[in-house]
Amino acid sequence: MPPLLCKAMVVMGSMKQDVVVVGGGPVGAALSLALQPLRVALVEAHPPQALPTQGFDVRVYAISPGNITFLEALGVWGRIDAARIQPVAAMSIQGDRADGHLVFRAEEAGLPALAVIVEGAALQSALEDAIAEQGQIIRCCPARLAAIERDAAQVRVMLEDGTAISAQLVIGSDGRDSAVRRAAGLEARESDYGQLGVVAHFETAQPHHGTAFQWFRGDGVLALLPLPGHRVSMVWSTPRPHAEALLALDDEALAAKVHAASMGVLGELKLLTRAAGFPLRYNRVARLIESRLALAGDAAHSVHPLAGQGLNLGFRDVRELAAVLQSRAPRQDCGDYALLRRYERARREDIATTGFSADALQSLFASRSGLAAAVRNSGLGALNGLTALKSLLIRHAAA
Ligand SMILES: Cc1cc2nc3c(=O)[nH]c(=O)nc-3n(C[C@H](O)[C@H](O)[C@H](O)COP(=O)(O)OP(=O)(O)OC[C@H]3O[C@@H](n4cnc5c(N)ncnc54)[C@H](O)[C@@H]3O)c2cc1C
Incomplete structure (x- = not known):
């Protein structure tokens, strides 16, 4: 109106x-x-x-199954073009040591998807x-x-x-x-994290199979969320100086940086959107x-x-x-x-x-202490074997 x-x-x-x-x-x-x-x-x-007629909105959300049910009941979810949403079948979380690896799968909790990725504008x-x-x-x-x-x-x-x-x-x-x-x-x-969430979309050489990847790194948390087709949406939550350095890179250099940080898990990357940064608090x-x-x-x-x-x-x-x-x-x-x-x-x-x-x-992953590194990585590794606890965590996040 x-x-x-x-x-x-x-x-x-x-x-x-x-x-x-x-x-x-x-x-x-x-x-x-x-x-x-x-x-x-x-x-x-x-x-x-x-809504962008070409490509995707750079802001995306991972929406939980419980909230999708709510949006369906409101008559909202059904209006979103199915070609613009991507269910998340699995989530792979990697710590900053080889022993810190955790995988959540939707089927472990009896869910069709852990979440669905949707563009903000859609x-x-x-x-x-x-x-x-x-x-x-x-x-x-x-x-x-x-x-x-x-x-x-x-x-x-x-x-x-x-x-x-x-x-x-x-x-x-x-x-x-x-x-x-x-x-x-x-x-x-208010606590200012002194970080920006740097977001951008990439085309990937390898298929993502509906997996959302997350790496807890010394320079912040890097996430690659699956989008329809061979595309992913990046959120790299990283200290402001590093974020600003990322935002200043040209397309190829940013793609190369994210390819290296993601250990090439999805093959070569090509930047599809301009990168943008959001202050985190x-x-x-x-x-x-x-x-x-x-x-x-x-x-x-x-x-x-x-x-x-x-x-x-x-x-x-x-x-x-x-x-x-x-x-x-x-x-x-x-x-x-x-x-x-x-x-x-x-x-x-x-x-x-x-x-x-x-x-x-x-905070645990931002800490430089050796003890924190041991706790966080062995914690992820141990949790990976605890099927019941994992299922409980998935169900909590799915609400
Ligand atoms: C990098 C990043 C990634 C994220 N990813 C996810 C995710 O995957 N999943 C998830 O659940 N959340 C995610 N979030 C969080 C999510 O973006 C916010 O929680 C969400 O946008 C909050 O929605 P909101 O409607 O409360 O506020 P907003 O989206 O901020 O909307 C507030 C509205 O109020 C209006 N407004 C403000 N002031 C006035 C005024 N004085 N008068 C009239 N109107 C006014 C604004 O124009 C705006 O439209 C992410 C956040 C960031 C930064």
């Missing part, structure tokens, strides 16, 4: 909503759909990006199409949050273009630098809620990408928050604090465990 219509709704006096969702990235867009048939206004700063455009088709969600875009006023009876969300939207509840899904979180005075504890918030306000997605937590869990955590927030709001008593206010507390309590453990595990793993 164009922004004029968003404004027109206010003038006509119909802008009293049940929920205002600020931030229409994957989490906010999915949440708006999952909250139907509530009256929802979705505020997003940037107009939707077109997922977002499927979400936008589902919202457009749904027809009831008021989309204020491009529009930015200016201020939030909360009192016992309602919340008022003011946009920079002067639009004001009243609602029972505001949800901040506006990413890791969340303006909603700041407006609510909810502090985030670990953000924790003590509270997910305030009076008439809740946080979801990266606004509530951002984690190291080595486990591919950031967006998966965000979708699990959406599932919980939507279930709590949908199960409220008839006539119960969406901003009821008891409801919001239920959401916060239900999400606490998953968010803490996932963020902590990714942080601990990255």
